Amino acid sequence: MDERQKALLKEIVEGYIKEAKPIGSKHLCDKFKCSSATIRNEMAILESLGFIEKNHISSGRIPSERGYKYYVENLMKPKELTGEDMLKLQTIFSNQNLLVSEAIAACLEIISDITNYTSISLGKESFNNALKQISIIPLEDNKIVALVCTDKGIVKNKQFTIAKDINLKELMKTSEIINKMLIGTPIPDISERLEYEIKPIISREMEQYEAIYGIFYEAFNDFVKTQENVHVVGKSKMLAQPEYNDSDEIKRLISKLEDENSIRRIVKDDEDKNINIYIGSENEFDDNVTVIKTNYNLGGEEGTIAIIGPKRMEYDRVVGVLNILNKWLEEKGE
Numbered sequence: 001m002d003e004r005q006k007a008l009l010k011e012i013v014e015g016y017i018k019e020a021k022p023i024g025s026k027h028l029c030d031k032f033k034c035s036s037a038t039i040r041n042e043m044a045i046l047e048s049l050g051f052i053e054k055n056h057i058s059s060g061r062i063p064s065e066r067g068y069k070y071y072v073e074n075l076m077k078p079k080e081l082t083g084e085d086m087l088k089l090q091t092i093f094s095n096q097n098l099l100v101s102e103a104i105a106a107c108l109e110i111i112s113d114i115t116n117y118t119s120i121s122l123g124k125e126s127f128n129n130a131l132k133q134i135s136i137i138p139l140e141d142n143k144i145v146a147l148v149c150t151d152k153g154i155v156k157n158k159q160f161t162i163a164k165d166i167n168l169k170e171l172m173k174t175s176e177i178i179n180k181m182l183i184g185t186p187i188p189d190i191s192e193r194l195e196y197e198i199k200p201i202i203s204r205e206m207e208q209y210e211a212i213y214g215i216f217y218e219a220f221n222d223f224v225k226t227q228e229n230v231h232v233v234g235k236s237k238m239l240a241q242p243e244y245n246d247s248d249e250i251k252r253l254i255s256k257l258e259d260e261n262s263i264r265r266i267v268k269d270d271e272d273k274n275i276n277i278y279i280g281s282e283n284e285f286d287d288n289v290t291v292i293k294t295n296y297n298l299g300g301e302e303g304t305i306a307i308i309g310p311k312r313m314e315y316d317r318v319v320g321v322l323n324i325l326n327k328w329l330e331e332k333g334e
Contacts, residue, residue: 013063013071020242022060065280078320085114093328112234117309123229129187136175146219156223170206190220230260243310267304275322292318296329
């Protein structure tokens with residue numbers, strides 16, 4: 001593309017983002033002081049390159065996914081926050097009493113208000129947590145609590161109701177065997193070691209070994225599952241966008257936003273702390289939205305922060321907000 005074509009594409013993308021209406025040649029003629037023939041020719045070139053496409057209800061043009069991608073990679077500049085929005089975030093950043101997860105949750109509320117899109121955090125305690133101790137605590141009415149502690153100071157508990165024929169002493173003995181053999185084992189690896197190292201031992205020594213094994217297996221498995229904390233803010237904000245005026249489309253997106261498995265597809269197995277933009281078919285959440293996300297790893301806590309909105313998203317504003325958040329996370333990690 002030459003410079004005029006780039007400027008035209010930028011105007012079409014930003015005009016469509018602002019107005020949610022296809023951009024016609026008359027607007028571009030007025031903007032660039034060119035003849036209609038020149039503008040139509042340039043638009044035909046942009047369309048042939050796959051950067052814009054015709055809207056079926058108008059003679060104007062809208063950006064394609066490829067056009068949005070070129071815009072965010074080559075033409076967009078992150079937008080600076082207003083003083084009021086910056087003050088809201090700085091109030092959270094300066095609160096030393098908040099945990100990282102609490103600060104991020106508070107930031108999500110503000111980011112959702114600033115952008116009018118859905119904000120998501122997927123927090124995950126670092127997977128380098130290793131077993132420090134597992135304890136069995138007897139309660140009344142055939143109930144026990146399995147308490148799992150890690151070397152990073154994370155403690156999780158799960159309550160069980162045990163059958164009357166399960167011997168509490170055998171449960172205690174099994175916890176002692178696990179502590180003796182598995183201390184220092186990464187939590188995600190424990191299930192396999194329980195199966196191949198612990199189960200053969202207790203099967204020789206305990207009558208109800210299957211039920212006992214099941215309790216410990218479930219306690220560790222529950223620990224791994226609860227490492228991921230999903231927090232979604234502003235589900236309805238995105239649906240206020242004009243793209244979502246169809247009731248079936250609204251129901252479909254709401255269903256995905258309420259499905260944790262769908263939300264978790266946003267996370268990829270990478271440690272990239274840059275801001276990444278996945279437009280339409282590029283993201284693993286939904287082809288009709290854009291996902292902008294960044295990862296963090298701070299003080300034993302790691303996770304992903306993501307903004308979900310229409311493909312007609314204010315990319316410059318969202319990236320500007322996430323830049324500020326990333327800068328704070330970097331400073332806090334120093």
